[in-house]
Amino acid sequence: MLKGKVAVVTGSTSGIGLAIARALAGAGAGVMLNGFGDAADIEAERKRIETEFGVAALYSPADMSKADEIAAMIATAENELGAVDILVNNAGIQFVSPIEEFPLEKWNQILAINLSAAFHAIRAAVPGMKARKWGRIINTASAHALVASPFKSAYVAAKHGIAGLTKTAALETAAHGITVNAICPGYVWTPLVEKQIPDTMAARGLTRDEVIKTVLLAAQPTKEFVTVEEVAALALYLAGDMARSITGAVISIDGGWTAA
Numbered sequence: 526m527l528k529g530k531v532a533v534v535t536g537s538t539s540g541i542g543l544a545i546a547r548a549l550a551g552a553g554a555g556v557m558l559n560g561f562g563d564a565a566d567i568e569a570e571r572k573r574i575e576t577e578f579g580v581a582a583l584y585s586p587a588d589m590s591k592a593d594e595i596a597a598m599i600a601t602a603e604n605e606l607g608a609v610d611i612l613v614n615n616a617g618i619q620f621v622s623p624i625e626e627f628p629l630e631k632w633n634q635i636l637a638i639n640l641s642a643a644f645h646a647i648r649a650a651v652p653g654m655k656a657r658k659w660g661r662i663i664n665t666a667s668a669h670a671l672v673a674s675p676f677k678s679a680y681v682a683a684k685h686g687i688a689g690l691t692k693t694a695a696l697e698t699a700a701h702g703i704t705v706n707a708i709c710p711g712y713v714w715t716p717l718v719e720k721q722i723p724d725t726m727a728a729r730g731l732t733r734d735e736v737i738k739t740v741l742l743a744a745q746p747t748k749e750f751v752t753v754e755e756v757a758a759l760a761l762y763l764a765g766d767m768a769r770s771i772t773g774a775v776i777s778i779d780g781g782w783t784a785a
């Protein structure tokens with residue numbers, strides 16, 4: 526389905542991004558992995574993708590908080606893999622704190638990685654997509670692109686921003702065979718969710734079990750975590766030709782959370 530296409534997936538050394546990269550590679554796309562982590566683990570995953578799916582896989586260590594490194598990552602993918610046909614802006618971090626105590630550097634970091642990085646990558650990738658008259662841009666937003674939760678001011682602001690960026694980029698590229706969409710997962714069981722449990726316990730004075738049941742899954746009517754494979758399947762659909770008329774959409778995959 527995606528044979529001959531090339532995908533760049535930011536934040537794909539873990540969680541949702543890794544599942545999306547594997548799904549796109551499984552459909553035949555060459556992939557550029559990106560993100561932090563243990564170098565040997567990343568190299569093992571890169572090789573596994575090449576051998577399991579028979580596609581080219583590269584790894585970029587670009588820091589998504591740095592505009593020049595993002596532009597260089599897109600240029601490397603174009604030069605070494607031949608193009609960037611599919612761009613998945615997925616890298617993201619979280620920090621949980623009451624707004625009056627929210628550290629300034631955390632606000633700046635979250636806005637840079639969760640919002641500005643997508644702008645920089647789209648800006649760098651769109652000229653090539655326009656030249657080839659085909660492109661797919663998929664932004665991993667969140668249910669927090671649509672609704673808020675307390676203690677997540679930077680994250681919610683950045684994710685609402687991603688929804689606006691998605692719609693704007695979609696309008697600008699619609700006549701060029703390019704679609705731009707945002708996926709809005711509810712709670713997906715990944716290291717990002719795991720890591721926020723201690724801070725939420727402290728911020729709300731709850732036990733681990735109480736955080737999972739009364740905070741994380743409280744708003745998710747299915748009372749189950751979304752899986753990374755389900756999110757990846759939606760991204761794969763959006764990357765395909767049958768999704769060419771879906772653009773500017775902010776699509777929920779949240780077990781009913783934002784229906785309430």
Ligand code: NAD
Pocket residue numbers: 535536537538539540541542559560561562587588589590615616617618638639665666667668709710711712713714715716717718
């Ligand atoms: P994760 O922590 O498993 O993965 C995050 C990825 O981003 C990792 O590969 C990490 O190395 C990378 N990353 C972080 N900072 C980076 C930087 N400065 N430069 C490059 N890469 C960087 O988290 P996840 O849950 O898979 O999250 C992926 C995306 O999904 C994020 O945008 C997150 O906001 C969003 N999301 C997650 C959930 C959830 O419940 N897990 C729900 C909705 C949206």
